[in-house]
Amino acid sequence: MQMSACTNICSLQNSSSSFHGNGIVLPLPFSIGRRRFLSSICIRSSYSTREDDYASLPISVDIPRDGIQGLVEGATPDMMKRRMLLASISVLLCCDPPRYMQAKALGDPSMTLEQVTPPVIGPGALFPTEERVVRLFEGNTYSVVNIFDVTLRPQLKMTGVVEIPEGNGSGVIWDRQGHVVTNYHVIGNSLSRNPSPGQVVARVNILTSEGIQKNFEGRLIGADRAKDLAVLQVEAPEDLLKPTKLGESSSVRVGQQCLAIGNPFGFDHTLTVGVISGLNRDIFSQTGVTISGGIQTDAAINPGNSGGPLLDSKGNLIGINTAIFTQTGTSAGVGFAIPSSTVAKIVPQLIKFGKVSIMFLFFPRYCGLQKLHVKNDNISCPHFFIRLFELV
DSSP: OOOOOOSOOOOOSOOOEEEOSSSOEEESSOOOOHHHHHHTOOOOOOOOSOTTHHHHSOOOOOOOGGGOOOOOTTOOHHHHHHHHHHHHHHHHHHHOHHHHHHHHHHHSOOOOOOOOOOOOOOTTOOOHHHHHHHHHHHHHGGGEEEEEETTSOOOEEEETTEEEETTEEEEEEOSTTOEEEEOGGGGHHHHTTOOOTTOEEEEEEEEOTTSOEEEEEEEEEEEETTTTEEEEEOOOOGGGOOOOOBOOGGGOOTTOEEEEEEOGGGOSSEEEEEEEEEEEEEEEOTTSOEEEEEEEEOSOOOTTOTTOEEEETTSOEEEEEEEEOOSSSSOOSOEEEEEHHHHHHHHHHHHHHSSOEEEEEEOOSSOOOEEEEETTEEEEESSOEEEEEEOO
16 A cells, blocks of 8 residues: 655744654644644545555645644644554554455354244155054055945936946955955845855955955855845955955054045045044844944044945055944044954954854753764764854
8 A cells, every 4th residue: 555645735934843753743832723734635545555655655744725724833743642642543553444444354253043934844754643544554455345235227327527426335354265245235235135155146346456456256155134144255366365454443542543435426535534432332223123332433434435444554454444423424423434353353254164053051950971962063072062052
């Protein structure tokens, strides 16, 4: 930075002068105002890469003639020193204003605001609870079948914009022998004609891993109207038969999560999620017989869900969806399922005998070793008789 004083400066009349201060020419004696003195200084600066040049360049100041206000005899050395100090500080501030402003800017306190953003979940990522429900559905959807009563025409009832197929229901694959469990009333129209065992009473659609539904004939194996259960059998490849996992309905607790899968209104493999709302509800079958131990749930159950599975949070079968309490014909949040403990007792009898039988044991007054002919099976009874009664 190089500095020089202005050239258009008038000289003093009094030629006698001396140096007072460093590098500043002043007349003796004199008196000048501070503002007029500072306004008389002109600075012309240019950029220099060497800071040492500042100290080596002289500064010359001339006082214009009209700036002298008069002689002051009483000026003291202290006053002159203060004036010289003020003039020096003013000159230094004018020499390098950018550096001064930079230091001032760096010295100012500032506040930095950090923007906090919520965690971002990548596209397609699910919460753990959602992922668990999705996995349960994907693992059990191939065990659920769609059942149509073959005795009913494929006529459609129009309800708003939804087409409801008559005789439509659901079922679950019971084992790899092709046995399918459903409700009695799902194929009730066919059963009302008293079909013989092995007769085709329904069409069964099984979902493949490719998402295609393959149709098979459902032959009657057994049915129990009182318990509203029926067993069909399909001749399907073993790789398509994925049995459901049987759970313990006796360990179910109110408030735990449950899932219902079925074909409501013909929409195949529909999932609804709810909780267990109540236990030990009485369900009345078509014969008026009470099915005890019913499970109440708020999972949506609609026409077409009948015969489908009610699963617990581990994907185990805890009930067969059977009935709803409603005044409109659709779900009102009060659905009922036959407990899996009842299903586990009835289905094996339907597979073996075609109907449900109840055994009563009693001890006779005296008993000898003999054989009883019961359902084509020879049973040895050394200590008591066995009587077999049929509940129809």
